[in-house]
Amino acid sequence: MEYNFSEIEKRWQQYWAKKKTFKALNPDDPEFGKKNFKGKYYVLDMFPYPSGAGLHVGHPLGYIASDIAARYKRLCGYNVLHPMGYDSFGLPAEQYAIQTGQHPAVTTEQNIKRYREQLDKIGFSFDWDREVKTSDPDYYKWTQWIFLKLFNSWYNIEKDKAEPIETLIERFRNQESRFTVDGFEKKWNELNEKEQSDVLMEYRLAYLSEAWVNWCPALGTVLANDEVKDGVSERGGHPVERKRMPQWSLRITSYAERLLKGLDTLDWSESIKEAQRNWIGRSEGTSIQFKIEHSELTIEVFTTRPDTVYGVTFLTLAPENDLVLQIITDEYKAKVEEYIHYAKNRSERERQADVKKITGQFTGAYAIHPFTNEKIPVWVGEYVLAGYGTGAVMGVPAHDTRDYAFAKHFNLPIKKVIQPNDPALANEECFDTYNGQCIHSELINGLEVTEAIKKIIAEIEKRGLGKGKVNYRLRDAIFGRQRYWGEPIPIYYEKGIPKSVDEKDLPVVLPDVDKYLPTESGEPPLARAEKWKYKDRFDYEHTTMPGWAGSSWYFLRYMDPQNEKEFAGKTATGYWQQVDLYIGGSEHATGHLLYFRFWTKFLKDLGYISIDEPAQKLINQGMIQGVSEKVYLPKSISSRFDFASNPNKRLIYFTTGIDAIDSRLTQPIEIYFHEYGSMEVPSDLDNLRQIILISEELINDSNRESVIQVNMDARLFENSKLDLKRFFESEKLLNINNPNANHIYILVNEQGSVIRRLKDESLLPANFEFKSVPEVEKMSKSKRNVITPDTDPENGQPGIIEQYGADCLRMYEMFLGPLEQHKPWNTNGITGVFNFLKKMWRLYHLSPDLSSQSEADSKALKVLHRTIKKITEDIENYSFNTAVSAFMICVNELTDLKCTSKEVLEKLCILISPFAPHLAEELWQNKLGHDGSVAYAGWPKYEEQYLVEDSYEYPVSINGKTRFKIPLSLKLTKEEVEQAVLSAEEIKKYIQGSPKKVIVVPGRIVNVVV
């Protein structure tokens, strides 16, 4: 009987869907009482964004792992919640909408459909009744509701938790608080509505403020810090600049300490926890006030080294610091303004690119040293960040490398105030060690650094100059996006005052607009919806929420997805508690995973849920990388491309630039092409857009500068050689960016040139080979190296699923290596897994009727129980690759034993069902003759008795080197083993006389030392 995987897999996928085999039960479900669950288990995959490219082979890696865990826990008797849904708001759909005019909801729906189709083919045990989509109004109603809760809450530092804003207003009323407005002190009740609103904005956890933001002109929106990488946007790689504008933000900084401390309780990888710790960036220090000479103003600095305060020789302010303009003297005004202008117009990227470059400007002002009363010059410098601390630093060049560099560059004095313990440092001009004593520091002379810090802080506090303080690198999260495809922020404006939409009016539904672009006056797209007003009168807020809003609480919605009255009912949240196993990529370390924790803590503070952390255990599956194929294009205008290494070859001149298959070069430019040789140049060539591709072997150091490297579709290549057949036939793979373009491709290699338009392979030089440079990198559409698990919709090539089946895909992805490790995709080993599945199938078909077979023999039972033990341990440790090996060993051995025992085969079938569920279900029901699904068959128990051995082949080492083996009874004592070994025939070769020492480890090894 053939192993017909496609028929088997289709059958059981339909069966599971029809029977709702994987439905998870809430406690209020009538069925719940009938089950005798061992407990609950919540397995969650990170929320996927349904991109237009569909799933590639890397996506399922984590899903397969979580599915194995889910199926295993079900077999162990747990009520398993294993849901899936879509984080369906986001930039790519909107970018596509801008280009095509199609509503993002439409493309999103199409993408979701494709995702679902692909997910279904892999046989996951998701409870699809719980599917959620963040762009669904029934869902984002609750995202908006949580936003309102954030807006209407403040952080009570004394209680260390968030509270409703009313408790704050109550305090303001009762406590005789005074508020300074336009220079007048007023009581709360004396403030007008606008003034009250402004005061409360300083406290609300979701607030509107004038802030320095990461503005991305290409995307037309601001971005949160975690959405910017190396000065460019994470999505799309567009430049980002700093801009000051009114912005909605979330006061995540109030939770900094709790987010930091909570990490210690989590079973997450050290690298993710460390990334979050760095991102939060806690540092202890103190603030110190410096008076400005001839002025009422003071400059407050933050420092972690107050012990070096006597070493201060200058102060530096950030260019954005408002104080700068207030303190500059007339003499320096022009220069400082010029400098500020310069600094402001530098993009983040430029700024980061040359951090080594030192820039700054003296302001003309002087501060007074609070301890020595010396005059200290005040500078402004780019190296001081506006957003951290107070935007001002005290310059201690002798003990801070940045201050040192600045002082050196501008010739400022350097004053050493620490005597280091390490003599090697004593002669250095600058060192920042904590090991040493203070010198030249009146109040703290002779003290060790740590002592000095304590004493000087006490002194600073006593004199009212400042106080001990904790600073965080973490900034409040910018929450508004000047984009269309996101949750509307449920705020409206009445007389310029932002107010929350009434809860009963939620959801605020995303309105239709004529274009998905900003208005002419630069307002966000939502401003185009002219009739879109709250209560028909008031303007709504026009920015929308960022992509991470919906994913910050989705794990709660899965617990009770259809609830219309609450985001999730108390019974449901009380039962499911938190995620027991969360699997996803490590790229979310400082974004999603931080917001996810933040919202959970907030909802707990308000008493809506009872847990403090959303996910106890987190596993980051490694990335499956793709192999990109890079080819070369002449760099553009007027490059003369010269194969200098090979003077006999032809020369090609490019007199203008060229269009490229690379999206960065989208302008069509004509080229002229000359060649010495036999090739004919079509007469209409100059009317068409031409792309010249240069083979890898022609590139050398002398011409490398005149070419650029671009990705071609990896599917056109085989082992980094262009497959000419595909190249001639596949228009689609060539012109991803513009399928309608009528390009002419010219391939150039050592043998000459080929124009693709000729479309005739017979015209090719013999053995024409065009080579690319392969590179292993992230699998992504833009790198054109995506491999789909199923049939490729672009070229119709069958995928792994069609060729080998979903069970094979599942087992192969697990077999590839440890879950957490990154690995390039290659299918070289897949036949091994496929052969294994076939062999397993054959094992169950050795006998036509297993039900009448006799008792298992002890050998088969031993194999079985060893496997039960191994698989159970491996699953518990998420070591799925070794589990697959164990199955192979087991099936090989049972096949050798010609095992037809129903008892053994039944248990093996259950064991493998989390890994290869379709095969297992087929064998369970159709071969072993069971009625129900194998999914609830019960996990087999491992029994020690079958594994007990009575003899063992002791490896005998001489001086730690294994020389021979000797079978001995395990009942023997150490002494008896030693005796047996020393009297063995083989040992005579290695020792003369008596050995120095004999080490016997019972049941393991014998080592003889001579």
Added chain:
RNA sequence: GCGGGUGUGGCGAAAUUGGCAGACGCACCAGACUUAGGAUCUGGCGCUUAACGGCAUGGGGGUUCGAGUCCCUCCACCCGCACCA
């Protein structure tokens, strides 16, 4: 610069507390069967040597009867953060 991770055959990788290095699979080699195939089965397969043996877990050193595993030191690669005072 700081932090995290990884280094084992031609390749993907195994290896409980330190105890037979390379399980399992791919590729390769030889053979069997054969309706010649991307089927199945048997055997071989780290390097080196004619063989005995010797050498091998990124390099060097150490602890130990015994080290891929523990300690020190250096190197390479990957990832994250980065003028955070």
